[in-house]
Amino acid sequence: xxxxxxxxxxxxxxxxxxxxxxxxxxxxxxxxxxxxxxxxxxxxxxxxxxxxxxxxxxxxxxxxxxxxxxxxxxxxxxxxxxxxxxxxxxxxxxxxxxxxxxxxxxxxxxxxxxxxxxxxxxxxxxxxxxxxxxxxxxxxxxxxxxxxxxxxxxxxxx
Amino acid sequence: xxxxxxxxxxxxxxxxxxxxxxxxxxxxxxxxxxxxxxxxxxxxxxxxxxxxxxxxxxxxxxxxxxxxxxxxxxxxxxxxxxxxxxxxxxxxxxxxxxxxxxxxxxxxxxxxxxxxxxxxxxxxxxxxxxxxxxxxxxxxxxxxxxxxxxxxxxxxxx
DNA sequence: TTGTTATTGATAATGATTCTCTTTTAATAG
DNA sequence: CTATTAAAAGAGAATCATTATCAATAACAA
Numbered sequence: 419x420x421x422x423x424x425x426x427x428x429x430x431x432x433x434x435x436x437x438x439x440x441x442x443x444x445x446x447x448x449x450x451x452x453x454x455x456x457x458x459x460x461x462x463x464x465x466x467x468x469x470x471x472x473x474x475x476x477x478x479x480x481x482x483x484x485x486x487x488x489x490x491x492x493x494x495x496x497x498x499x500x501x502x503x504x505x506x507x508x509x510x511x512x513x514x515x516x517x518x519x520x521x522x523x524x525x526x527x528x529x530x531x532x533x534x535x536x537x538x539x540x541x542x543x544x545x546x547x548x549x550x551x552x553x554x555x556x557x558x559x560x561x562x563x564x565x566x567x568x569x570x571x572x573x574x575x576x
Numbered sequence: 577x578x579x580x581x582x583x584x585x586x587x588x589x590x591x592x593x594x595x596x597x598x599x600x601x602x603x604x605x606x607x608x609x610x611x612x613x614x615x616x617x618x619x620x621x622x623x624x625x626x627x628x629x630x631x632x633x634x635x636x637x638x639x640x641x642x643x644x645x646x647x648x649x650x651x652x653x654x655x656x657x658x659x660x661x662x663x664x665x666x667x668x669x670x671x672x673x674x675x676x677x678x679x680x681x682x683x684x685x686x687x688x689x690x691x692x693x694x695x696x697x698x699x700x701x702x703x704x705x706x707x708x709x710x711x712x713x714x715x716x717x718x719x720x721x722x723x724x725x726x727x728x729x730x731x732x733x734x
Numbered sequence: 735t736t737g738t739t740a741t742t743g744a745t746a747a748t749g750a751t752t753c754t755c756t757t758t759t760a761a762t763a764g
Numbered sequence: 765c766t767a768t769t770a771a772a773a774g775a776g777a778a779t780c781a782t783t784a785t786c787a788a789t790a791a792c793a794a
Contacts, residue, residue, distance in 0.1 A: 443760050479774040500660035519704050530704050546677050546688045547720035554714045559706035601740060601791050637743040
C-alpha cells in the first residue's frame with residue numbers, strides 16, 4: 419500500500435518527517451516512543467511501550483504514550499492490531515496493512531511472508547463493489563515454541 | 577473449518593443441539609437470541625440483538641444477551657467481529673472463520689465469496705510453523721451505496 | 735410435581751482508552 | 765540568547781463496552 423521495508427533509523431526519520439509535516443513537535447518522550455515503535459519486531463502494547471519509555475524518562479505518563487500512538491495511527495505511521503480481550507498491539511515497522519500470525523498462548527505476533535495474497539484487495543473490490551481502503555488479516559494459532567513446550571494441542575478454542 | 581451454509585431454521589436447530597450437548601438450558605430469551613443470530617445476514621451488535629429481543633420479551637436484560645453471545649462464542653456457534661472503536665458484531669449464520677467486507681461509513685457488514693482464499697490457513701501453517709486454529713480477514717472500505725450517496729472518496733482514512 | 739441448578743435481571747465492577755485541565759516546553763522570531 | 769505562544773506532558777477523572785455478582789426465577793430430569 420506504500421513504502422518498502424527499511425531500517426529502523428529510516429523508519430524513525432520517516433515518522434519524524436511525517437509528524438513535522440503535520441506541525442507536530444518532536445519531544446524527547448515522543449522520540450523515545452517512535453524509536454520503540456519503529457523497531458517493529460515485537461508489536462508492543464501501549465503498556466509495553468510505556469514500560470520501556472520509562473527507562474529513559476521515568477516521569478512519562480501512559481497518557482502520553484496513548485496520545486502519541488493515537489496520533490501516529492491518524493497519520494498512518496503505525497498499524498494497530500486490536501483485540502477484544504487483550505490490549506491493542508502496534509506495529510510501526512511496516513505502516514501499511516499486512517498479515518499477522520498471533521500465538522494465542524504466548525501472544526507473540528510475527529509478520530509472515532505470504533506471496534499468495536498479491537492483489538487480494540483488488541479482487542475483493544471487483545467482487546463486492548467496495549472501494550477497499552484497508553484490510554486486516556490475522557491468523558491465530560500456537561507457535562512452534564509453545565507447541566514444543568506443552569505438547570499436542572488442537573481445539574485450543576473449543 | 578466445518579459445516580456448509582444452511583437455512584436459518586437448520587442453524588437454529590444446530591445451535592440448540594450444541595447448547596443441549598453442553599448441558600445448557602433453552603430459555604425463551606435464549607431461543608429468541610438464537611433466532612436473531614442464526615439469520616446472520618446483518619451481523620448485529622449485542623445492543624442491536626437486545627433491541628430486537630425486547631420486542632418479544634420486554635424485560636430482557638442486556639446482560640442476558642451478553643451472556644448468551646459469550647456462550648455461543650465459547651462453543652463456536654457464533655463468529656465475533658471485534659472492533660477497537662465500535663461495538664463488536666456477531667455472525668451466527670456461518671459459525672466458522674470467513675472474510676467480511678465492512679463499510680466504514682454505514683458500518684454494513686457483508687460476506688463476500690472469495691474463492692481464491694482456499695487453503696490459505698494451510699499455506700500459512702506451512703510457512704510459519706504455527707498450528708493455525710482460526711483466522712480473521714476483514715476488508716474495510718466504502719460500499720457501493722455510500723459511494724453513490726456522497727460522491728468520490730479515496731483516502732477516507734488519511 | 736418437586737428438587738436441583740442453570741439462568742435471569744439489575745446493578746456494580748472492570749479495564750483499556752480517552753478526556754480534561756494545569757503546567758511545562760519545543761519551536762520560532764526578534 | 766530570550767521571549768512568545770501554542771502544542772505537549774502529566775495526573776487523574778470520565779467513558780463505555782463488557783464482565784462479574786447475587787438474589788430471585790424457571791428449565792428440566794426424576
